[in-house]
Amino acid sequence: xxxxxxxxxxxxxxxxxxxxxxxxxxxxxxxxxxxxxxxxxxxxxxxxxxxxxxxxxxxxxxxxxxxxxxxxxxxxxxxxxxxxxxxxxxxxxxxxxxxxxxxxxxxxxxxxxxxxxxxxxxxxxxxxxxxxxxxxxxxxxxxxxxxxxxxxxxxxxxxxxxxxxxxxxxxxxxxxxxxxxxxxxxxxxxxxxxxxxxxxxxxxxxxxxxxxxxxxxxxxxxxxxxxxxxxxxxxxxxxxxxxxxxxxxxxxxxxxxxxxxxxxxxxxxxxxxxxx
Amino acid sequence: xxxxxxxxxxxxxxxxxxxxxxxxxxxxxxxxxxxxxxxxxxxxxxxxxxxxxxxxxxxxxxxxxxxxxxxxxxxxxxxxxxxxxxxxxxxxxxxxxxxxxxxxxxxxxxxxxxxxxxxxxxxxxxxxxxxxxxxxxxxxxxxxxxxxxxxxxxxxxxxxxxxxxxxxxxx
Numbered sequence: 001x002x003x004x005x006x007x008x009x010x011x012x013x014x015x016x017x018x019x020x021x022x023x024x025x026x027x028x029x030x031x032x033x034x035x036x037x038x039x040x041x042x043x044x045x046x047x048x049x050x051x052x053x054x055x056x057x058x059x060x061x062x063x064x065x066x067x068x069x070x071x072x073x074x075x076x077x078x079x080x081x082x083x084x085x086x087x088x089x090x091x092x093x094x095x096x097x098x099x100x101x102x103x104x105x106x107x108x109x110x111x112x113x114x115x116x117x118x119x120x121x122x123x124x125x126x127x128x129x130x131x132x133x134x135x136x137x138x139x140x141x142x143x144x145x146x147x148x149x150x151x152x153x154x155x156x157x158x159x160x161x162x163x164x165x166x167x168x169x170x171x172x173x174x175x176x177x178x179x180x181x182x183x184x185x186x187x188x189x190x191x192x193x194x195x196x197x198x199x200x201x202x203x204x205x206x207x208x209x210x211x212x213x214x215x216x217x218x219x220x221x222x223x224x225x226x227x228x229x230x231x232x233x234x235x236x237x238x239x240x241x242x243x244x245x246x247x248x249x250x251x252x253x254x255x256x257x258x259x260x261x262x263x264x265x266x267x268x269x270x271x272x273x274x275x276x
Numbered sequence: 277x278x279x280x281x282x283x284x285x286x287x288x289x290x291x292x293x294x295x296x297x298x299x300x301x302x303x304x305x306x307x308x309x310x311x312x313x314x315x316x317x318x319x320x321x322x323x324x325x326x327x328x329x330x331x332x333x334x335x336x337x338x339x340x341x342x343x344x345x346x347x348x349x350x351x352x353x354x355x356x357x358x359x360x361x362x363x364x365x366x367x368x369x370x371x372x373x374x375x376x377x378x379x380x381x382x383x384x385x386x387x388x389x390x391x392x393x394x395x396x397x398x399x400x401x402x403x404x405x406x407x408x409x410x411x412x413x414x415x416x417x418x419x420x421x422x423x424x425x426x427x428x429x430x431x432x433x434x435x436x437x438x439x440x441x442x443x444x445x446x447x
Contacts, residue, residue: 013326017359020334024355027341027348028408054343061297117309118409 052126055112066253073142104219106256107132116189116249121161128155136217138258144223144246146255163189163249171224172212176201179212182224189249194241203230209243216266219258280321291316296343310430313340314401317358318394322378333358353405360400368393382438394434402427
């Protein structure tokens with residue numbers, strides 16, 4: 001026993017170092033957002049709460065900007081005359097109209113964890129399956145697309161950002177309606193690439209790129225970005241188009257999750273097509 | 277002694293606030309993420325006991341982690357850096373460490389020694405942090421490049437801050 005105490009006394013520096021590193025790595029493995037987005041488990045709820053507290057605090061610093069964005073959006077919605085929206089609960093808006101069947105519903109959510117400077121980026125929202133969020137729902141902000149819901153737990157959900165190597169968003173040039181795909185070129189969070197546009201299409205700098213509505217996930221006409229420059233590389237059959245994302249991933253705080261009421265029906269039809 | 281403790285605690289609070297509120301939002305071209313809070317570990321007094329060095333590194337890292345939602349990552353990197361500090365200090369020793377006024381600053385160590393001392397510690401911290409963050413070796417060179425850029429930026433800030441804030445206290 002005495003020897004043990006002498007040993008600890010002699011090597012306490014290195015022993016303490018190992019103990020602290022073990023604690024640190026335990027924390028990393030239990031709480032890392034990266035692992036969480038892959039294996040959603042009980043720990044998600046725990047870190048979700050920590051992230052929420054932090055975001056509640058840091059949210060105060062952005063109140064002015066958030067206010068401005070909301071006011072802007074309010075003005076935009078008002079000017080389109082969508083006064084058929086009625087408020088059914090504190091956060092879900094449903095459009096009632098006998099002439100039209102409603103296809104999409106928007107659920108408001110707050111981002112409590114955001115990453116945009118990593119290789120594959122994820123966001124965490126403060127709503128989950130209990131609030132009606134399911135996998136593969138679209139996530140948009142007031143400025144444009146954000147991502148697709150990746151995993152949900154009871155009260156939180158993880159969103160695969162557009163800034164992800166596997167993200168492929170079906171898009172079109174608003175003016176000419178030609179369709180392509182938006183991918184992220186991994187260089188920075190402000191620009192993406194529009195691919196699969198054929199060379200005969202007239203493309204201009206400053207053209208708007210929106211979602212095409214060809215996928216079941218995103219509604220048609222959601223803003224993606226604006227064409228910054230374009231070129232055709234020798235030997236390529238398609239344009240290389242660089243776009244500026246309209247969403248500033250650095251600053252987004254509130255988003256809408258889009259629920260498509262006809263998602264299952266569309267998917268079912270798609271599957272029968274495949275079977276034939 | 278008491279004054280030293282208070283000064284270091286104040287420095288810690290200011291650095292954590294600077295890091296969380298300003299430098300965490302610096303993302304020059306998406307590559308450079310400077311972590312300037314390591315100045316705290318660099319500038320701890322020479323005579324600090326080993327266990328206190330490690331424990332303060334642990335809590336510094338944890339504070340940054342809690343605020344930037346990277347639980348454990350900064351902690352692991354900072355503790356590793358603190359662990360290496362006595363060895364690195366010995367490499368650049370000037371033999372004046374026992375003087376009661378001596379602190380690891382540009383003015384006591386000289387520009388060359390201080391820059392090398394902080395460069396090595398910052399490299400250890402940043403390389404550890406960036407590889408823990410990437411969590412895979414398939415992007416070895418990309419991660420390395422990111423770490424290198426941030427190391428040079430942080431070192432620059434650390435050395436410049438010596439001249440900006442420590443003048444007058446020195447020679």
